[in-house]
Amino acid sequence: NAGVTQTPKFRILKIGQSMTLQCAQDMNHNYMYWYRQDPGMGLKLIYYSVGAGITDKGEVPNGYNVSRSTTEDFPLRLELAAPSQTSVYFCASSYAILYGYTFGSGTRLTVV
Amino acid sequence: AQKITQTQPGMFVQEKEAVTLDCTYDTSDPSYGLFWYKQPSSGEMIFLIYQGSYDQQNATEGRYSLNFQKARKSANLVISASQLGDSAMYFCAMREGKSSGDKLTFGTGTRLAVRP
Numbered sequence: 743n744a745g746v747t748q749t750p751k752f753r754i755l756k757i758g759q760s761m762t763l764q765c766a767q768d769m770n771h772n773y774m775y776w777y778r779q780d781p782g783m784g785l786k787l788i789y790y791s792v793g794a795g796i797t798d799k800g801e802v803p804n805g806y807n808v809s810r811s812t813t814e815d816f817p818l819r820l821e822l823a824a825p826s827q828t829s830v831y832f833c834a835s836s837y838a839i840l841y842g843y844t845f846g847s848g849t850r851l852t853v854v
Numbered sequence: 855a856q857k858i859t860q861t862q863p864g865m866f867v868q869e870k871e872a873v874t875l876d877c878t879y880d881t882s883d884p885s886y887g888l889f890w891y892k893q894p895s896s897g898e899m900i901f902l903i904y905q906g907s908y909d910q911q912n913a914t915e916g917r918y919s920l921n922f923q924k925a926r927k928s929a930n931l932v933i934s935a936s937q938l939g940d941s942a943m944y945f946c947a948m949r950e951g952k953s954s955g956d957k958l959t960f961g962t963g964t965r966l967a968v969r970p
Contacts, residue, residue: 773956784960842889842901
């Protein structure tokens with residue numbers, strides 16, 4: 743099915759480890775986003791991209807990096823994981839904002 | 855100041871009744887869009903409805919309608935004829951202006967429980 747695919751769905755990291763959260767969409771959307779959702783809270787924007795080769799910081803970018811080499815893929819890199827990065831991470835894409843974002847199913851990350 | 859405020863952390867509604875979830879927003883930009891998303895216990899985010907700041911009529915999508923009161927800066931979600939499957943977390947979100955990226959700012963959400 744067309745949509746936004748996130749992998750992995752679950753991950754446990756030790757403090758100081760690094761990992762990459764994968765996000766791919768097959769809808770040819772230019773805009774892609776990474777959000778995090780802490781327990782009982784709304785979503786906060788980490789990074790976003792308006793097209794291949796273009797990325798920019800959101801509200802909470804510290805501790806993360808992104809790249810956008812293709813229209814389809816928008817991976818999120820965590821360097822030196824910290825307990826404060828325990829969260830659910832959502833990737834999303836959009837063609838035109840009128841139709842809202844299409845979200846991936848999320849990655850639940852625990853840092854211990 | 856909070857850009858999106860949802861003052862109801864949790865609500866109950868009886869099955870088949872209507873319920874209103876509150877959302878107020880803060881922006882000085884004349885061009886903006888307002889969204890509602892549903893997040894069931896399974897965790898996915900489901901787009902429900904959109905209202906543009908220049909739209910003359912309130913948006914409707916099936917059992918969902920958005921009560922848009924521009925002067926009060928409110929964008930309440932009305933769910934008619936509640937169903938058990940409507941039990942979920944509901945988020946209000948706003949996009950401001952024509953800035954690049956079409957970024958959404960989310961509220962903290964309202965958890966709705968539908969009683970049989």
